[in-house]
Amino acid sequence: MSQYPTGLTIAGTDSGGGAGMMADIKTMQTLKTFATSVIVGLTAQNTEGVQRIETVDAAMIDAQFASVAADFDVRAAKTGALFDADHVQAVVRNLARFHFPVVVVDPVMVAKGGSHLLDEAGIATLKTDLLPLADVVTPNLPEAELLAGRTIHNRVDVLNAAKQIQQLGAANVVIKGGHGTDAVVADYVKLADGTDYWMESPRVNTNRTHGTGDTLSSAIVSYVAHGMNLKQAIRQAHDYLATIIPHPLPLGHGHGPLNHGLWEEHDEI
Numbered sequence: 600m601s602q603y604p605t606g607l608t609i610a611g612t613d614s615g616g617g618a619g620m621m622a623d624i625k626t627m628q629t630l631k632t633f634a635t636s637v638i639v640g641l642t643a644q645n646t647e648g649v650q651r652i653e654t655v656d657a658a659m660i661d662a663q664f665a666s667v668a669a670d671f672d673v674r675a676a677k678t679g680a681l682f683d684a685d686h687v688q689a690v691v692r693n694l695a696r697f698h699f700p701v702v703v704v705d706p707v708m709v710a711k712g713g714s715h716l717l718d719e720a721g722i723a724t725l726k727t728d729l730l731p732l733a734d735v736v737t738p739n740l741p742e743a744e745l746l747a748g749r750t751i752h753n754r755v756d757v758l759n760a761a762k763q764i765q766q767l768g769a770a771n772v773v774i775k776g777g778h779g780t781d782a783v784v785a786d787y788v789k790l791a792d793g794t795d796y797w798m799e800s801p802r803v804n805t806n807r808t809h810g811t812g813d814t815l816s817s818a819i820v821s822y823v824a825h826g827m828n829l830k831q832a833i834r835q836a837h838d839y840l841a842t843i844i845p846h847p848l849p850l851g852h853g854h855g856p857l858n859h860g861l862w863e864e865h866d867e868i
C-alpha cells in the first residue's frame with residue numbers, strides 16, 4: 600500500500616455528512632490522504648438546509664492549528680466555511696504562522712439550500728487578507744461574482760472575473776461551473792504562469808450535488824499532497840468529481856450527498 604501523506608481541512612462541520620469538513624475527510628481518505636482538521640464552526644445541517652450554526656472561539660482555533668502543526672507534516676491545506684470576519688482573521692493568522700506548502704481557499708459563502716456561511720464583512724476580509732495567501736482559490740459562479748464585483752453571463756465574463764480575482768492575490772484561480780445551466784459543465788482554470796483553459800464534463804441532471812465544491816478543493820489538496828503539481832492536481836480533482844457525481848447515494852430529502860468512496864475501485868494513487 601502507498602504512503603498516506605497528510606492534508607488539512609480548515610472548515611465547518613456538516614451534521615448531515617455530505618458537505619463541509621465531512622466531505623473533505625471522506626474525499627481525502629478515498630484519495631489515500633490522511634485528513635487532519637481545524638474546526639472553525641459547527642452546523643446543524645442536512646440535505647434540506649442549515650438549521651443552526653455555532654462558531655468555535657479563536658483560542659480553540661489557534662490550539663487546533665498548533666496541535667496539528669506540532670505533530671504532522673501537512674503537505675497541503677484547504678479552507679472552507681469560515682462564517683465571519685473574525686474567523687477569517689483567525690485562520691489568516693495561523694496560515695501566516697505555520698506556512699503550509701500549499702493552501703487552497705474554497706471561498707464558501709452560501710450553501711445550496713440558501714443559508715449564508717460567510718457574512719458580508721467576512722467576504723471583505725477574505726478578499727483582502729486570505730486571498731493573498733491562496734495558492735489556489737476555487738469559487739463557484741455566484742462566489743466568483745462576489746469576489747470580482749461583477750455579474751457573470753457568459754464565458755468572457757468568467758475570464759474577466761478570474762483575472763480580477765487573481766489581481767486580489769490568489770496565485771491560481773478555478774471558477775467552478777456547477778451553477779450554470781448548459782448541457783456541459785465547464786470549470787475555468789487560470790494559472791499563475793499565465794496559461795488558462797476550460798475543463799468540461801457532461802452536466803448530470805441531479806440535485807444530489809451537496810458538497811461538490813468541498814469535494815473538489817479537498818481532492819486538489821489530496822493530489823498535491825501526493826506530489827502532483829497544481830495543474831495535474833486540478834485536472835485529477837475535476838475527473839474525480841466527474842466520475843462520482845453520476846452515482847450519488849440515494850439519501851436525504853433535499854440536495855443529496857455524493858458517494859466519495861466510489862473512486863476506490865480506480866485505485867489510481
Ligand SMILES: Nc1ncnc2c1ncn2[C@@H]1O[C@H](COP(=O)(O)OP(=O)(O)O)[C@@H](O)[C@H]1O
Pocket residue numbers: 738739740775776777778784785786800801802803804805808810811812813815837840841844
Ligand atoms: N450537475 C453537475 N454535473 C456535473 N458536474 C458538476 C455538476 N454540478 C457540479 N459539478 C462539478 O462539481 C464541482 C463543484 O462545482 P459547483 O457545484 O459549482 O461548486 P459548489 O458546490 O461550490 O457550488 C465542479 O468541478 C463542477 O464542474
Ligand SMILES: Cc1ncc(COP(=O)(O)OP(=O)(O)O)c(N)n1
Pocket residue numbers: 610611612613618619620642644679680707709710711712716808809810811812813814854
Ligand atoms: C459546513 C459547510 N461547509 C460548506 C458547505 C458548502 O459546501 P459546497 O461544497 O459548496 O456544497 P453545497 O452546500 O453548495 O451543496 C456547507 N454546505 N456546509
